[in-house]
Amino acid sequence: xxxxxxxxxxxxxxxxxxxxxxxxxxxxxxxxxxxxxxxxxxxxxxxxxxxxxxxxxxxxxxxxxxxxxxxxxxxxxxxxxxxxxxxxxxxxxxxxxxxxxxxxxxxxxxxxxxxxxxxxxxxxxxxxxxxxxxxxxxxxxxxxxxxxxxxxxxxxxxxxxxxxxxxxxxxxxxxxxxxxxxxxxxxxxxxxxxxxxxxxxxxxxxxxxxxxxxxxxxxxxxxxxxxxxxxxxxxxxxxxxxxxxxxxxxxxxxxxxxxxxxxxxxxxxxxxxxxxxxxxxxxxxxxxxxxxxxxxxxxxxxxxxxxxxxxxxxxxxxxxxxxxxxxxxxxxxxxxxxxxxxxxxxxxxxxxxxxxxxxxxxxxxxxxx
Amino acid sequence: xxxxxxxxxxxxxxxxxxxxxxxxxxxxxxxxxxxxxxxxxxxxxxxxxxxxxxxxxxxxxxxxxxxxxxxxxxxxxxxxxxxxxxxxxxxxxxxxxxxxxxxxxxxxxxxxxxxxxxxxxxxxxxxxxxxxxxxxxxxxxxxxxxxxxxxxxxxxxxxxxxxxxxxx
Numbered sequence: 001x002x003x004x005x006x007x008x009x010x011x012x013x014x015x016x017x018x019x020x021x022x023x024x025x026x027x028x029x030x031x032x033x034x035x036x037x038x039x040x041x042x043x044x045x046x047x048x049x050x051x052x053x054x055x056x057x058x059x060x061x062x063x064x065x066x067x068x069x070x071x072x073x074x075x076x077x078x079x080x081x082x083x084x085x086x087x088x089x090x091x092x093x094x095x096x097x098x099x100x101x102x103x104x105x106x107x108x109x110x111x112x113x114x115x116x117x118x119x120x121x122x123x124x125x126x127x128x129x130x131x132x133x134x135x136x137x138x139x140x141x142x143x144x145x146x147x148x149x150x151x152x153x154x155x156x157x158x159x160x161x162x163x164x165x166x167x168x169x170x171x172x173x174x175x176x177x178x179x180x181x182x183x184x185x186x187x188x189x190x191x192x193x194x195x196x197x198x199x200x201x202x203x204x205x206x207x208x209x210x211x212x213x214x215x216x217x218x219x220x221x222x223x224x225x226x227x228x229x230x231x232x233x234x235x236x237x238x239x240x241x242x243x244x245x246x247x248x249x250x251x252x253x254x255x256x257x258x259x260x261x262x263x264x265x266x267x268x269x270x271x272x273x274x275x276x277x278x279x280x281x282x283x284x285x286x287x288x289x290x291x292x293x294x295x296x297x298x299x300x301x302x303x304x305x306x307x308x309x310x311x312x313x314x315x316x317x318x319x320x321x322x323x324x325x326x327x328x329x330x331x332x333x334x335x336x337x338x339x340x341x342x343x344x345x346x347x348x349x350x351x352x353x354x355x356x357x358x359x360x361x362x363x364x365x366x367x368x369x
Numbered sequence: 370x371x372x373x374x375x376x377x378x379x380x381x382x383x384x385x386x387x388x389x390x391x392x393x394x395x396x397x398x399x400x401x402x403x404x405x406x407x408x409x410x411x412x413x414x415x416x417x418x419x420x421x422x423x424x425x426x427x428x429x430x431x432x433x434x435x436x437x438x439x440x441x442x443x444x445x446x447x448x449x450x451x452x453x454x455x456x457x458x459x460x461x462x463x464x465x466x467x468x469x470x471x472x473x474x475x476x477x478x479x480x481x482x483x484x485x486x487x488x489x490x491x492x493x494x495x496x497x498x499x500x501x502x503x504x505x506x507x508x509x510x511x512x513x514x515x516x517x518x519x520x521x522x523x524x525x526x527x528x529x530x531x532x533x534x535x536x537x
Contacts, residue, residue, distance in 0.1 A: 046503035051519075053488070054512050058519045089398060216424050216450070219477035228449070237453050299371045300397050303446055303457065305427070316446065318432055327513075331428040331446070339480045368503055 009038060014350075018047050020353045022125045024228035025364030029341075029353065036349050041342045045335075056328030061087050061161060061295040064328070069155035072366040076115050077110035077146075077222050078308040080159045085240055086304040086315035087161045090297040099163035099289045100242045105176060105279045106149070106158050107241075108272040112183070113142040114309035114361075115265050119190060122262075122358035126203050131190055138186050141179050148175065163289015176280050180273050187269055194262070204259035208344040208356035215250065222311025222333055224360065227264045228256030234307035246275045258359040265361075282298040296323055301333075310334050310361055330369060334362040375401045379421060379456070384417060402457035407443070410460050411469045414445060417458075418474055422451040426475035429482055431489045433517045439463045441491060445471065446485035463492065470496040505530070 010176060017028040026047035032040040052071060056064050068083045069076035081103055120135030142152040148169050150156050157166055190301035194200045210220065212228040225232060233250045235243040251267030252261025268281065297319040311333030318327040337360050344356050372395035380394035383403060390409035395402060403411055417423035425445040434440055439461035440496040448455050462468055471478035482493045483502040490511035492499055500506060509523045520537050527536050 046501075046505070049503045051512055054517075054519055057513075092398060217476045219426050219475070232450060298371065301432075302398055302400060303428075303455070312427065314428060314446070316428065316430060316444070327432045329428070329430040331430075335480065335484075336477060339477060 007366075016353070018044070019228065022357060024121060024357065024362060027338075027362070027364055027367070029357075031350065031353065033350060034263065036351075038345050038348055038350055038353060041345055041353070043338060043341060044366050045338070045364070046306065048364050050369065052369040053328055053330060056325055058324065060136075060323045061325065062291060064152075064325070065161065066155070066157045066161075068330075069157055070365060071332065071369055072114075072308065072310065072313075072334065072363045073154055074363055075110050075114040075309045076154055076156050077106050077158050078306065078313060079116045080157060081107050081241070082304065082308065082313045082315055084159045086302060086317050087297070088321055089302045089304050090300065090317055091161075091292070091295065093162060095152050095241075095289045096287050097242075097284045098286045099159075100163055101279050101283050102168060102288070103159060103241050104243065104246070105276050105283075106146070106156075108276045108279075109142050109145060109176070109179075111272050111309045112269050113139050114222045115269050116142075118265065118358075118361045119262075120357075122361075123194065123200075124202065125354050125358045128194065128197070128200065131193055134186065134190060134193075138183055141182070145172075145175055148172070160289070160291045161295065162291045163287070167288055168283070173280050173283065176276060180277050180280075181197070184270065184273055187266060195266075201259065203352075203355055204212060204262060204359075205257060206255070207258045207348065209255065209257045209361060210340055211346050214340070214343060215256075218343070219336045220311070220340050222307070222309070222337065222361075223264045223268065224256075224311070224337055224340075226250060227253035227260040229254055234305060234312060235328075239304060240304075242301055243275075246278050248274050258355055261359045294323060296321055297310045305331065308333055310363070310366070311337055332366045332369060334360075334364075334366040335369075338362050338367055372397045375403075382421070383413070383416075387413060400455065400457070402459050404459045407460045407462050407466065407468050410445065410458055411444070411471060411474060413458055414447070414471055414474045417447060417456070421449065423447040423449045423454075423456060425450060426471065426477050426481075428454070429471065429478060429485055431491060431513075432440055432484050433489060433513065433515045437461075439466075441489060443468060443485075443491070464490075467492045467494040469494050472497060487511070490514065 005064055014031045018026040025055045028044040030042040039141050068079040071079050116135040116139040120132035123131040146156050147153050150158050212230045215225045216226050231250050231252050248271045253264050280292050299321045301318040303316045305312050314331030316329040317325050319325040375396045376392040390406050392404040425448040427448050430444050432442040441462050443460050447456040483492050487501040487503050
């Protein structure tokens with residue numbers, strides 16, 4: 001008998017990415033495998049690093065606003081909202097009511113668009129091809145609203161510091177209402193395809209469990225945290241832009257597995273529609289806000305965060321009373337959430353790594369900034 | 370910065386516990402922060418986590434003031450789910466000083482501290498994996514330091530790895 005057989009195989013190191021469709025961008029994961037079992041991972045990131053924070057220090061407050069859209073480029077409106085709120089806080093001003101309600105509508109539409117992109121690609125990774133076509137079909141309707149509003153579909157630069165970029169176009173309300181009416185039955189349709197699908201359930205249930213305590217330990221936020229049973233959403237906990245006026249629920253899961261995260265995001269899309277329907281009924285008349293020509297905030301520093309589709313998106317801004325930020329730090333939800341990947345895949349199967357990367361819903365533009 | 374004193378139970382507790390280690394407890398535009406000596410930061414984070422429920426480390430970041438003797442501000446942003454409150458712990462460190470890592474208190478500090486190292490060159494003592502995270506490992510220079518111009522790059526690295534004279 002030989003001393004060793006192939007069964008006592010040593011650890012196999014497998015490289016995944018950065019050019020790999022299921023890593024949703026340029027993420028490289030080095031997997032340490034024992035057969036099909038994952039013993040550990042290492043993420044190599046930074047391929048999309050553009051030095052956003054350094055650029056921020058070298059642009060005026062107004063000039064930097066379009067740059068934030070390029071971080072989480074599938075939820076550019078949320079990025080812009082967070083940035084505008086942070087600078088408004090630094091200036092101690094508030095956007096007028098008309099701007100605030102419109103901001104909520106556009107941000108929630110963007111949350112739906114972001115979740116749709118997640119759902120389509122996540123299902124594609126698992127092997128379900130149909131949902132991606134359905135999801136992109138509905139996402140297109142959201143993007144059309146953005147296009148009608150500001151001419152851009154993805155990197156919208158929809159808001160300005162102190163209000164909105166443009167006045168709403170004629171027929172905005174009708175188009176948004178029509179979208180809501182059309183969209184809800186479609187969510188049911190996605191659920192019919194997936195929720196009780198045996199393959200879908202088998203691939204997702206019990207996979208990549210991250211408990212509520214583990215989420216807190218890593219600072220993981222957003223749907224991942226809520227799927228672990230923690231009912232926490234910044235829109236409720238520390239409302240901004242008038243979210244306290246709207247009636248909506250925070251969906252939570254129980255097990256913190258990939259399946260619960262799927263269910264939570266599906267519910268969130270329905271809740272977003274609920275918020276949009278309330279908001280669109282009461283867009284007040286009035287000014288849309290005006291950006292000050294020169295922005296020179298008093299010396300000071302603030303941290304402002306919002307509930308972006310991926311989790312807590314924060315901006316920490318230091319002003320030295322000049323027209324450019326002295327320091328601008330972005331607290332990206334994707335970067336922080338990605339850190340928990342190792343904990344989630346350890347001990348699981350290599351096929352589940354793909355499911356778990358998908359369920360984390362990261363955007364590499366935001367991870368690397 | 371036009372701050373107001375931060376009054377309440379928590380700052381009183383902190384001052385009680387850490388005494389001279391704490392410089393000030395202030396508020397700016399309603400946001401509370403504590404300024405402490407660098408050695409006291411980790412015990413403060415631990416105290417805040419275990420006895421005041423600040424169990425979520427939101428972010429760690431730094432600010433560079435090159436003309437100051439202790440040139441970096443190091444900031445820890447904390448949140449408490451139970452209290453629904455935020456607090457920032459702020460300290461000053463000199464270039465080359467090695468502050469203690471926060472990883473034993475908050476696991477999530479790992480990547481955040483690596484990013485601070487990557488961008489500012491602040492090394493954290495006791496960190497399990499003190500390497501660059503966004504830039505290539507052989508890269509030279511720390512881009513978020515103020516003397517680093519926006520168009521500066523590591524020419525040697527660019528030449529060797531990309532085969533071009535300059536990326537600018």
